Amino acid sequence: MRYGTFDDDAREYRIERPDTPASWSNYLGTTEYGAIVTNNAGGYSFFQSAAQGRFLRLRFNSVPMDQPGRYFYLRDADTGDFWSASWQPVGKPLDRYRSVCRHGTAYTVIESEYGGLSTETTYFVPLGQRFEYWRLRVRNDSGRPRRLSVFTYCEFANHWKTEQDLVNLQYSLFIVRGRRADDNLLAIEINNHLPADPDCDLTKELGLYSWMALAGAPVAAFDASREAFLGPYRSYDRPLAVERGSCGNCEAYGDNACGSFQTNLELAPGEEREIRVLLGVGQADTVGRRALAEFGSAERCEEELRRLKEHWHAMLGSLAVRTPDPEFDSTVNVWGLYNCLITFAWSRAASLVYNGERDGLGFRDSVQDLLGVMAAIPEQARERLELLLTGQLSTGGALPVVKPFSHHPGRMKPIPEEEYRSDDCLWFFNAVPLYVAETGDLDFYRKVLPYADQGEDNVLGHLRRALEFNLARTGRNGLPCGLAADWNDCLKLGYHGESLFVAFQVRFGLGVYAEA
């Protein structure tokens, strides 16, 4: 039952058997552009919001698990045999197919060996960009010349709002277009006859457009229509185009769009080739072409990967321990902090289980989350802390969720009294002093920030109002009321039910406030 090992030098986790009982996910990207990739290359991508900006489709609870994903299919042109560069979706017998997945710091590498050919696929989002790379290297280890076709595959959502895409097909099944913009560039356009919605903070700038490009080899053919690529009554394990050995050059008009480029390679014994997919949001004709021109080369891709690793490894380097227990060291030095940093980026919004529908930063969780990353990224943590302080309402209570991409401090609608959580703002008494202690930035207490709905105050004032909020809402025994919930969301205290937990928090807050 051993599926993998820690490789702390590389800061990677190596999954050495692909047939894990459940999906093993990694996270790519930044708060601007996020992605999930599993050990079998399943997963999806999203712009800013996993609920409203999800442009690559994954079906929840799919059979088989975590499909579709970001696939490379390989086909031997002489025998017609085909497989995938990740074990799934083709799923060749594991006595003849070897695969290692290396989940790293915001990148994932999947290696395969099959039939004398080895592949290495690397998935990552370059720093500060709105696109992702899939880099495939194929090497001929068979000692004889080989003729191959490689097919890319991903499936685009029919609407970036996940629920529209997965459930409400009456609106979303007929509005996608997938067209070839250049030989090696596909444009995926949703509702492309409509102007971008000016009221949607997420998409008012770029609409519902995405693009996909192939670099490193000429494109032999393409399919932008899922139905054409897969063929009727088939699934991802046996696409018609791959079985036949040729894409059909089919654009998509409604139904479902996919991203498949076919390229044909001839490999001498020992020869290695590399191709790169670039996939991102924005209009293909402008954003896509520019990205391909600037980032399409092998050198640039390699350079971006190096920068990404350096960036993450530097963050993880903020703390290093060496103890007699190497597993403790792995957790402290790499994986604990890495996961805290991912949680900082996406809160709980990106997942194979949770759809992200709350679509923002849960208030209490996100204030708590700052504690784990304060030493590694104090500046970003302060920015987030300020965002959350402006999620506090002038009553002293908080919005339940703060959406970074559509938060307008001073202009947010207050929530009804009965929806307040009693503990939300009390977590500031943990986070604010920790930021000050980590940075020495005592002036932070004097920084003036707006409340979510109206008015403003310095940070100390925000803290005082948090205490006043709870002290003004006490119950029969003089203890703070639980309101909609205290820390334990699942316990229904009733609005007037008192919370000992919050009483302790208030007591702690009073002490912190007196000191500050």
Place this chain on the structure above:
Amino acid sequence: MRYGTFDDDAREYRIERPDTPASWSNYLGTTEYGAIVTNNAGGYSFFQSAAQGRFLRLRFNSVPMDQPGRYFYLRDADTGDFWSASWQPVGKPLDRYRSVCRHGTAYTVIESEYGGLSTETTYFVPLGQRFEYWRLRVRNDSGRPRRLSVFTYCEFANHWKTEQDLVNLQYSLFIVRGRRADDNLLAIEINNHLPADPDCDLTKELGLYSWMALAGAPVAAFDASREAFLGPYRSYDRPLAVERGSCGNCEAYGDNACGSFQTNLELAPGEEREIRVLLGVGQADTVGRRALAEFGSAERCEEELRRLKEHWHAMLGSLAVRTPDPEFDSTVNVWGLYNCLITFAWSRAASLVYNGERDGLGFRDSVQDLLGVMAAIPEQARERLELLLTGQLSTGGALPVVKPFSHHPGRMKPIPEEEYRSDDCLWFFNAVPLYVAETGDLDFYRKVLPYADQGEDNVLGHLRRALEFNLARTGRNGLPCGLAADWNDCLKLGYHGESLFVAFQVRFGLGVYAEA
């Protein structure tokens, strides 16, 4: 490209090739218990509401299409070869597998021939019941003794609310239980540790419980866990239990529940056997046992099928034409009216495309729908007409949607002024006189019915108030305003934009009112 033919004598449509380019759906059941079944046995079942009561799962836009469904797998115990009694999901090559689907009036029959064995599967919901039958007949046409295993399969939703089941897995992935209640009876229980929600009209009586039973042959083994039955990294085309030849007797605790019974049959040359699945809502230990005892026998099943056909054929018999054009005859005598009757039952809520989220009867559509069925089912049409008249608010406008299972006339919340559709109640001027003309029931105009929110009036008063509603909401040119929409939902007139269409409707209504 010819896939099927009309068989008007049987009132069936015969699909003679199973590899249709898209799913061909039929509808089973009544307004109490509904189901969709496709020509490849895909589909789902629901209690009262396709959005809130969907207890059998179908994934929208699945790959391959319309999976999962209600399957019988057959396995030759001597060779290990297996197939399904519908072409999909196993999908044997069509040069060796023959299949005919006969969509009838609220029942569907799928026949297959493969490897010397023929099957006939019949799906239907007996009149007035809250369960469905799947009847499988297997005949050995091979001229030699055969040993077979048959496996049933369906997949239960983790929550009856479709969106919870398909998208919000954080709440729904851990709450289902599938247990064996008797040798041949499975209990599927969602949140079974919680009392039924008294505020949910749909489930307050029976909770989120369903059951599945096998009759006609002893059960060799079962699986209530989808993961156990399918096996990891497999799909419906190749379940582990079927490939192996045995279910694992696995109950489900969280994850996903399925309904699989295995039975082993030995068939002499020419011998035919029949087994029956009964599947319904309610507690297995009470409702399920009672249903099995009363309805489990072959005779009762046959009798219920006969009654169902009689019932539908009688309704369709209300009008029969014979013209020189047989296709015109088919449409008028069978399929036009059949589809009107289905639309009467489910409005647009049950579909492979639309999730049913509006979850009730769209107002204007449902008033219009009455026109198509008035001659066939005048009494039911009158009941529906009365329901919709009580969906009219005391302002004279209408609720956008009326939910039969949770409509409380006189107590419904009014809608905001800006949400009124201008045409909703004007369709009464078509439907009410047609009911009176069809039945001679002139007293209907005097029948007193409550408004949705408050007050009451007789039908004539309802009609008057509908006219007054529009006459009080006119625009710059004195014509009725379009409000949120007129008949053309997609045209944004703006609240004050005037609608000529509604002007014509009002004019028509004034004439009808004057006559009545």
